[in-house]
Amino acid sequence: GAVVSQHPSWVICKSGTSVKIECRSLDFQATTMFWYRQFPKQSLMLMATSNEGSKATYEQGVEKDKFLINHASLTLSTLTVTSAHPEDSSFYICSAPQRGAETQYFGPGTRLLVL
Amino acid sequence: QKEVEQDPGPLSVPEGAIVSLNCTYSNSAFQYFMWYRQYSRKGPELLMYTYSSGNKEDGRFTAQVDKSSKYISLFIRDSQPSDSATYLCAYLSGGGADGLTFGKGTHLIIQP
Numbered sequence: 001g002a003v004v005s006q007h008p009s010w011v012i013c014k015s016g017t018s019v020k021i022e023c024r025s026l027d028f029q030a031t032t033m034f035w036y037r038q039f040p041k042q043s044l045m046l047m048a049t050s051n052e053g054s055k056a057t058y059e060q061g062v063e064k065d066k067f068l069i070n071h072a073s074l075t076l077s078t079l080t081v082t083s084a085h086p087e088d089s090s091f092y093i094c095s096a097p098q099r100g101a102e103t104q105y106f107g108p109g110t111r112l113l114v115l
Numbered sequence: 116q117k118e119v120e121q122d123p124g125p126l127s128v129p130e131g132a133i134v135s136l137n138c139t140y141s142n143s144a145f146q147y148f149m150w151y152r153q154y155s156r157k158g159p160e161l162l163m164y165t166y167s168s169g170n171k172e173d174g175r176f177t178a179q180v181d182k183s184s185k186y187i188s189l190f191i192r193d194s195q196p197s198d199s200a201t202y203l204c205a206y207l208s209g210g211g212a213d214g215l216t217f218g219k220g221t222h223l224i225i226q227p
Contacts, residue, residue: 006158034214041123043203044159046214059214093158095215104215106151106158 003027004096006107013084014115021079021110023050023094029074030096034104035067038091050077050094084114118142121204121218129226134191138204138218141185145216147207148180150189152200153220159203163189194225 003026013019023033031052036044048058048069056069068080081088091111095104121138128134136150147166151159163178165171171178179188191198201220207213 004158036214043217043219044215046216049214091156103161103164104149105161108158109156111156 004094004105004107006094006110008110009108010111010113012113012115015085016083019081019084019112021081021092021094021112023077023079023096023107025075025096025105028096028098030077030098031074032097033071033077034095035069035077035079036093036095038093038109044093048079050079052077081112084112086114088112089114118216119204119206119218122221123219125222125224127224127226128194130194130196132194132225134189134194134198134223134225136189136191136202136204136221136223138187139185140187140206142206142208142216143185144208145206148178148187149205149207149215150176150178150187151203151205151217153203154200162202196225196227199223199225 005024007022011019033050035047037047038044046059047062048056050056050069050071052071058064066082071077091109093106093109095106097104119140149164150162152162153159165178168180168182175192177190201222203220204218205215
């Protein structure tokens with residue numbers, strides 16, 4: 001299957017700092033990528049859709065000024081958690097559709113812990 | 116009513132047994148149906164996807180969709196300890212640029 005990478009795989013930071021997470025499609029181009037968040041023992045919840053060359057679209061209840069998304073190229077999307085707080089601690093996962101949205105491939109996830 | 120219902124388990128079965136995992140949904144706009152497997156602290160891995168009612172088989176896995184009942188299933192034959200993971204059903208409305216709607220996931224344990 002297609003390969004999607006994420007970096008870093010885990011990060012610990014102090015409250016109030018900003019954290020950037022990268023998502024890359026390694027062997028295909030993706031004009032659209034998706035960012036999800038998963039809390040312990042919960043399912044994945046879609047946060048936002050990252051669009052190459054245009055603004056991201058956010059799901060209801062997700063603060064766009066707090067979770068900045070930049071789709072810099074056809075293989076790279078970044079999620080920046082600004083002024084992170086302990087309640088932002090979660091597992092952040094990106095996905096990219098290879099052929100169509102029904103074949104979304106997920107990255108390995110980034111575990112964020114805010115102290 | 117939640118859009119997707121999935122029993123979180125855990126579901127524990129002996130090695131070699133046939134496993135049945137199920138989800139129900141309420142959104143008639145869902146057109147594509149997927150099953151993902153997620154190991155602890157890892158990203159989900161796509162197992163199967165389908166868009167029509169009926170059965171789709173891939174090796175030891177069979178996905179079954181009943182659109183009239185809004186019910187999907189995943190069957191695993193000859194289950195192995197390595198199949199122990201969380202299995203997530205997922206749906207797509209078919210807009211082409213939509214994110215997926217996930218069930219909560221069923222934690223499956225295959226006992227050696």
